[in-house]
Amino acid sequence: MPDFTRLIAALLLTCLSALAHGEKLRIVTEPWAPYVYVEEGQAKGFDYEVTVEVFKRLGVELDWQFLPWKRCLAMVDQGLADGILDIFQTEERRKQLFYPNEPLSDVEFVLFYANARPHSVNSLADLRGLTVGTSPGYAYASAFSESPLFTREPAPTHEANFGKLQRGRIDLLITDRRVGRYLSKNLGLEQQVSELPLVVSRQSQYLAVRRSTGMEVLMQRFAAELRRFKSEPAYAALNARYAGVGDNFRSTVEQQERSTP
Structure with a gap:
């Protein structure tokens, strides 16, 4: 066995042996339905269930x-948690995480507005003078995060942002398309809020772990097993089960999106 292969195997065994002796991998995340959430005391969501299945296989x-x-x-x-679910990659985060x-x-960040106070936004320049609700700690596109044209106002939860939007305390809010649709439906706001067709940014979501011995190899194994799972009927079935969650919004919005270049 080549020395490099021996080293990789040793690192992986070091990581997994600790986990095998009752030290579970500690993963933290924020409810982000329909990707990960808790319903009636039961954790669920597309990314959550995929992650559970991949680690089960490992x-x-x-x-x-x-x-x-x-x-x-x-x-x-x-160092109080080993990993974090549904995190975006940034240059700064790659220094701390594998x-x-x-x-x-993949997610798409879009803007939602209250139907009682509509706004036409075709570019970020159209946000001039407005206040946009954000979520603390979330990484948005730099053009959005650094723009001096408008105010970004964080709220403690995604639900709180929708409440502020409904009450007119903010002009718009930004969140993932499917998350916004899911929340608007569950908060009974489907007829009171709408989404704009402008996509502020598109980003991929990952499971990432802190930089410590064996973790990089664990992520390599995780990626390989995730790709394998994605090719199987079980993954397709899971994807189909969540495909419609959060997608039932307003037909007028769907028509706008289809007509957007």
Whole structure:
């Protein structure tokens, strides 16, 4: 066996042996339905269930905690958690975390507005003078995050952002398309809020782990097993089960999106 292969195997065994002796992999995340959420005390969601299945195949047990996003980031940074689910890649985060080379899902950040106070936005320049609700700790496109044209106002939860939008405390809010649709439906706001066709940014979501011994190899194994799972009927069935969750919005919005170049 080549020396490099022996080293990789040793690192992986070091990581997995610790997990095998009752030390579960501690993963934190914020509820982000329909990707990961808790319903009637049961954790579920497309990315959550995919992650559970992949680690099950790797023989790794998981310990989950659902917390506000900024707390999740702090726990990983402080070594209080091993991994974080549904995180975007940024240059700064890659210095602290190992990412697999296979994403779990892709998201599209769009803007939502209250129907009682509509706004026409075709570019970020159209946000001049407005206040946009954001979520603390989330990484948006730099053109959005650094623009001096408008105000970004964070809220403690995604639900709180929709409440502020409904009450007119913010002009718009930004969130993932499917997350916004899911929340608007579950909060009973489908007839009161709409989404704009402009896509502010598209990003991939990952499971990432802190930089420690054996974790990089674990992510390589995770990526390989994730790709294998994606080619199987079980993955297609799971994808089909969540395909419609959060997608039932308003037909007028769908028509706008189809007509957008």
